[in-house]
Amino acid sequence: METRHSSCSDSLPGSEAQVRLCPEKFDQNSTDEKSLPPVDGGFHAWMFLGACVMLEALIWGFAFAFGVFQKYYHSHEAFQDSSMVAVIGTCATGISYLSCPLVIAAMILLPQMGRWFSSIGLTIMCLSLALGSFSTNVNHLVLSQGVGFGIGGCIAYSPSILYMDEWFVNRRGLAFGITWAGSGVSGLIFPIGLEKLLSQFGFETTLRVISVIMFVLAAPFLYFHRPRLPVSKSISYNRFNFRFLYNKVFLFYQFSNIMEAVGFFLPGIYLPSYARSIGASDFLSSLTVTLLNLASVFGSVAMGHLADRYHAITCITISTLGSTFSLFFLWGFSSTIPTLLVFSVAYGLFAGCYSATWSGITHEVRRVDPTADSTMIFAVIAFGRGIGNVVSGPFSEALFGVSLWKDSEIGGYGTEYGLIILCAGISAFLSGVCIVAHHFKCI
Template identity: 25%
Template sequence: MARAPQLLVGRLEELGVRTMAKGRRARSTSPPDGGWGWMIVAGCFLVTICTRAVTRCISIFFVEFQTHFSQDYAQTAWIHSIVDCMTMLCAPLGSIVSNHLSCQVGIMLGGLLASTGFILGSLATSLNHLYLTLGVLTGLGFALCYSPAIAMVGKYFSRRKALAYGVAMSGSGIGTFILAPVVQLLIEQFSWRGALLILGGFVLNLCVCGALMRPITLREDCLDPEQSPACQTRKQGCTQAAPHSEPAEEWLPSCPCCSLQQEYAFLLIPDFVVLAISVLFMAYGCSPLFVYLVPYALSVGVSHQQAAFLMSILGVIDIIGNVTFGWLTDRRCLKNYQCVCYLFAVGLDGLCYLCLPTLQSLPLLVPFACTFGYFDGAYVTLIPVVTAEIVGTISLSSALGVVYFLHAVPYLVSPPVAGWLVDTTGGYTAAFLLCGFSMIFSSVLLGFARLIKKMKKTQLRLLAKAPDPRLRLWTNGSVAYSVARELDQRDGDSVMVAMPVYNPT
């Protein structure tokens, strides 16, 4: 009788554990493809406005900075380069913060840092002050917001993922189209210091965007770790590190770096390595056009107003490409070919670059701006989709952090390299050809890797369907033995090869 209370307590504890497990399973779900997901898209849309669009609008302050600080264009241009580079360079940091704390905390913290950078920048007394505040601090804040917000869209959408990303990423083009004249008006009315203060208040809306990022637990997050490729890679690494210790399942929790290994195990996936190399070449090619299209148009006799009109066309068509291409690739006929569509868009932008030196009038440059702008928006939309296809939604935030990190160096290097080629050759042909071949190589490299993978899968499938008739298989409980018999035609002898030798008796 004394054991009855103990048995009762044990039974209650068991029931409590089962209830908690059922609760966790109830909270896990599949991507809703709607509902609150559209609020996540709206939040990501605002994040891209407050980060990418505001970054582009910093160039409007160039003349004011040059005049006030009496510096040349090269010195002043470093402000924009530092912001852009820091946003991409620190993208993995944003993924780490959102994974270990939450996406909401990461975006809110990033909004506070970015706003502080603008406010302190309005008090700047030198360009070095602007490098640290408007460049480093604001870029770091943007980095904490950008990749986590994009990753959240991938968690809420599966069937309509490309469309959701198209709407979310269009904030960059729409924001630039709206904010550019507004920022110019603010500078005229309140000077550059007042305009920076107002932009600092506007960027605080990132905190509101962060509040919208309601966390979601997917069924994929609750799978057995052995079913996750990232966890399998982590398990293999830990097993190799301690081959004579306890079993892997018991040893893994005590590994001090297991968390980081799990988050970044996708770096060992061959498909992701190829994607990373491809992104480097793609990022090198896509950046210089936005810097040198207007100077090139002026060099072939296009007026200043018409050259600015080309940039407006490029921005508007970019928005259309974001939304419509995302919608198209979500259709049933293209759903399984989204990576091919990404390769197609990148390759076509490369071909546009190759044709650009032959286009020397406004009627020819307008179709170029439309074509390049559309497919530029198309592949930007599909970058998160292709990344999610390779690494899955669990590691998507960390993977996007790495992908955007890889944009940093090409963004920083490609415009100066293109400028050096223009100065050396006296024309824009060499610079545009190098960018074009870089984007085409990016597309061909990723496509070639996917073709090899598909051929290997087909070969393995054929081997599975048509096994070697000389092989016979016996089973003994849970152990299988394969015995291969080969006939030696020259000696007339039979050779039995067995691993291990099977004795049916």
């Protein structure tokens, strides 16, 4: 496996941070590094990471649990005849990803306001959910639970991306891996909790209760969701260098990232219904997603650890091979519940960790273009994942129910989920395009 080595200048988001964190670049006007909290550890660094994990868990855990709401809305008299229900969830996740570069740019242009983005975003999120509880049609839910929550979530979450490089340098990959694991942990809790709240109290009370819970859990951490370095009064316009967008190294990695995202979300959506179609009880069908989320926690932390030590291609290879194999063979040929549960664990372990490779991808892009800003690269990678997320919704709707091998004895391929499984596997396989490009020295 190829090892990777990070330098100070590679790991930091801007020239000011590079000067303050790299001793060899200090000058007389620089802030004394000893007066700042330590990087890669210490109370303040771990509390910042704790804030990142909490926001990750609340924002993405709730967004990814929309399947529970979708099932409820389709059975609710006021919404059951609408074809727009799925759009609510797509807006919540898609907007959170797609608006990331814009929010990061706003934080760079408004450095004095950056400290307050988390608070503003959390307020928008909670208000959007509370207002959504008064919805009388699906359009109201699209605007509140979808668009409003997506915008608020992105604003609240973006400081995690912008300030991570200030708090974690040599352990940046591990820090991001731990952060991504937050959504896996909440992915175990949200579906169960939402199911019970919706069945007992309806969507109105559920949205109000969740909005309060989110605010109460996140608010104590907002104080620590802040930059490590003193805020500069001048705007770092040099960070808006987007020449990397035309760099073939970035283009290969971004194409692979988008391809992975197109199929990544499909198992989480269709696994429970597929499990029921082969005879699983409600508990076992829910267990498929529970195991997937649980495995993604361990996968994300492990991959984050590897991303600090090995080349991005090595990490992506592990994720690509594992997720492709599990989709084509474990889910594709599964006809029993035990096999499907094994797939859930394998897929969560290998596919759930893909985002943890982003720090390695950022390193490789900056290696060929040192003038590129690592935070902007990261934000554009998130934008690419948003493209895949938005495309996967209508794409899967068109595929579901179309069976090329109907009634054949080949597990999942012979069911109405056959094309879903096949295309998810192809998507995972295409996420390895950058591996081939690296092998042939294209990147």
